[in-house]
Amino acid sequence: MYVHRGTISEAARQSVRPEFVDECVARFRSRRGMDPGEEEIGSWRRSWPVLLDALVRAGLGDLDVLLELSLPGTGERVDMAVVGQDTDAELTVVVVELKQWTWAVPAPGEPGMLEVGQRTLPHPARQVGGYAHYLRDWAVGGTGIQARGVALLHNAGAELLGHLRAVLPPDSPSAEFPLLGRDDIADGVPADELADRLHCRGLTPAPKDAIDRFLAGEHRPSQRALQRLADNIEGRNRFPLVGEQDRARRAILDAVKEAGGKGPGGLVVVTGGPGTGKTAIAARLMGELCRMERRNPRLLTTSGALTKQLQRLLQDESRGLVATFKQQPPSGLDKSSVVLLDEAHRAETYPEQRTSGFPASLRNLLERVGVLVLFLDERQIVRPTEGITLDELESHARESGAVMRRVDLETQFRCNGSQAYHQWVDLLFSADRTPQPWNSGGYDLALGPDPQALAAWVDDHAAQGRSARITAGFCWPWNAEAVPPLEPEVAIRWHGPDEDEHSWARPWNLRAERPVPGFPDVPPRPFWATDEGGHDQVGCIYTAQGLEYAFGAVILGADLVRRDGRWQAHPEVSHDARQLRELSPRRYLRYALNTYRVLATRATHGTRLYSTDPETQDYLASLLPGS
Structure with a gap:
């Protein structure tokens, strides 16, 4: 889904019309059932013409452009996507993240995050890298798509750009995705050099039916997610998360570090509806925790079907690490352990087995480990003998002295x-x-x-x-x-x-x-x-x-x-x-x-x-x- 599709030359001509953005707002409303925010509309008016003009000056007017493209199967949107084909005739999508920043500083204690005004946001290179990796891995079943990415801070001067480039380690995966400022797309930059900076050198117009297939292609994120879990367990760190999923992962890791194996078990509750990426986050965390020292992690699910899916993909590597949680905690857990409990709303919590109003099964698990991470959607409780509510968890944390942190997921990926x-x-x-x-x-x-x-x-x-x-x-x-x-x-x-x-x-x-x-x-x-x-x-x-x-x-x-x-x-x-x-x-x-x-x-x-x-x-x- 997008609010405009056409050639870059055509979009550049349209973007200077006062009513163009109003037409895009109407398409957004008809396709999403809601209006974009006023701040976002203002950003469209200020940013689109700048980038489209640069693309035309780079000699790329015949390529296709998609404005406000929804990533396949997700609630995330790319500001602009340039679509063409490379020299091997493979469809290539260049995702462009547009920023109007003139100031940003690293967020204290949050690597890869920046403070911009009153908000903490991902580094632009990291953000656009997540989009590009997502397209490479999951668009059209993960086949036939080349994806590149660039972040354009069209109001940023050399000092801010230099600062943002400096905070990216040279070996960081995000280093692949360049940051551009106003000087990088200035009028005097030669067309070939400008196309190169925009990551579009060598692209030619793609067949319309190839773009149609890309936009209509089936997306199977959970199957890809399960395969990536296997890679993470083996230490390959190839499970990119998008948007708030990545922020949730970092918040959970912060809670793990704070717990430190002392005192009552730490409790992290990740709430989100169907398709918000709870299993994807748990999978990525499990891969990272397996590489961390003295964390003794486990990935538990309350769904036998989901457990079997994971175990089949992980094969021998899953032995002792991935299991179905019923009433008893797995063996070998201690205060160094971090346990991720996916589908916590289906945990067996028989009312007659509750002590002081809290399920004995979860109490025993929490008392055994350093940190317990629960992935929860109360509206997926389907039996009276299952489930736990956020209120019950908060009450237990107060009574037991456990440190509880909450992470809410809103964007859904289904x-x-x-x-x-x-x-x-x-x-x-x-x-x-x-x-x-x-x-x-x-x-x-x-x-x-x-x-x-x-x-x-x-x-x-x-x-x-x-x-x-x-x-x-x-x-x-x-x-x-x-x-x-x-x-x-x-x-x-x-x-x-x-x-x-x-x-x-x-x-x-x-x-x-x-x-x-x-x-x-x-x-x-x-x-x-x-x-x-x-x-x-x-x-x-x-x-x-x-x-x-x-x-x-x-x-x-x-x-x-x-x-x-x-x-x-x-x-x-x-x-x-x-x-x-x-x-x-x-x-x-x-x-x-x-x-x-x-x-x-x-x-x-x-x-x-x-x-x-x-x-x-x-x-x-x-x-x-x-x-």
């Missing part, structure tokens, strides 16, 4: 980076709020007319090599054996426009933890979300949570229906654990809403919703376009 979609889903699956009809172009969301259409939509994506899955509420029996052939237990009947009765059925995902010989297209339970063949089965909350895929169809069962303008829960129709079925409708409602919110936020590119309840389906139809 659902094509659409903040509007995440906000819409939060409102949809809320007990007391209602969203407006969906009208944003930033994410592919629609209503599925019936299960057959959902399945056809998923099958079509799978046939084209895209990851696509169907999930459903736990409203059908799950009695199949742990080996194929699987029984089609998710069975739905409905009446179509012709008034005839139709039926559709598919099996739940395989129960087995490992592949079953002779059935290569039936992935085991932990790998249903990622492995070939998973689109032929239906997943539930326990196989989908913590993972992602490109396209997702969500079937709402009869346990959550819309009546009289509100959601109503029917735990008696659930086939989940007894602990859920025996809850009152009032208590069950929270877990049902959380469950469907999680299922609706697994897909990176597109989602289809369908309810088996006709009245609820009509309600969804009032909010969504048809598929």
Whole structure:
């Protein structure tokens, strides 16, 4: 997504028109469902013409430019991206970070960060380097894209530029990305030299269809994230984080250093909704902690599926380091240990096992280690025997004397980076709020007319090599054996426009933890979300949570229906654990809403919703376009 696409020459002519920025604001609003800030709009007016003029003077007018380009699958935006092809005809994207700074100093105690006015911000070279590395590694599945980067501080003089260049170590990865000031793009600079400074020398116009493929390409960040974790465990430090993810990583490392193995365990709580990068940050931290002395780290997850994914990628290197956390802390922990607990909202915290209102399992873990880092999203708690809240953690820290630090993540990296979609889903699956009809172009969301259409939509994506899955509420029996052939237990009947009765059925995902010989297209339970063949089965909350895929169809069962303008829960129709079925409708409602919110936020590119309840389906139809 972008607010303008065209040649550099055309954009340069347009940028001097007073109404050009207003038109870009309107596109931003239509695609994101919100307005950019006034400060950002002012920055567009002041910075775009400066850089576009320099690009034209460098003889690059025929190349394409994208203004305010959203990085694939993220909520981060690049100020400007110049797109061409290199001498080998490979698509090349030059990301440009624009700054109006005239003053900046290193932030005390935060290497790589700068104080600019009242804000602490990444060094520009580091920021643009994160964008370039991200594109190299993850755009279009990490193939076929060359990425370069440059930061332009067009108001900065030689003194500031020299200072900023000096604080970058020569061997720093960020040294690859030059810093330019006003003198570097002055009128007298020869065209070839100017093109070289802007990292665009040798680029020629790229075919339009190649740019189209880059913009529409599938993005699979979590699979890349898991692969990078393996590299980090082996000490290669190749897991770049973007924006606030990197700031969160540094805040956690600061807390680790402060704890120092003395007194009550240090507690760091990282909060963020689906797709904000919690697992990515945990992976990067684990790699770094493994290289630090006397940290004795562990990476724990409460999701067996996520643990198996990590262990498969890490193979022998994961032994003793990556595990599923249930009730007991792993062996070998001491006050030098740093434990990262991903998906902490699914930790088993049985109410009857709580002492002084705090879960015994987490208390025992916290007392054993130097620092416990919890990655938490309270709205992903889906059982009464699971989860912990921020209030409970803060209360425990006060009572125990533990030092607690909190890091909040807001930018999400799933659902094509659409903040509007995440906000819409939060409102949809809320007990007391209602969203407006969906009208944003930033994410592919629609209503599925019936299960057959959902399945056809998923099958079509799978046939084209895209990851696509169907999930459903736990409203059908799950009695199949742990080996194929699987029984089609998710069975739905409905009446179509012709008034005839139709039926559709598919099996739940395989129960087995490992592949079953002779059935290569039936992935085991932990790998249903990622492995070939998973689109032929239906997943539930326990196989989908913590993972992602490109396209997702969500079937709402009869346990959550819309009546009289509100959601109503029917735990008696659930086939989940007894602990859920025996809850009152009032208590069950929270877990049902959380469950469907999680299922609706697994897909990176597109989602289809369908309810088996006709009245609820009509309600969804009032909010969504048809598929």
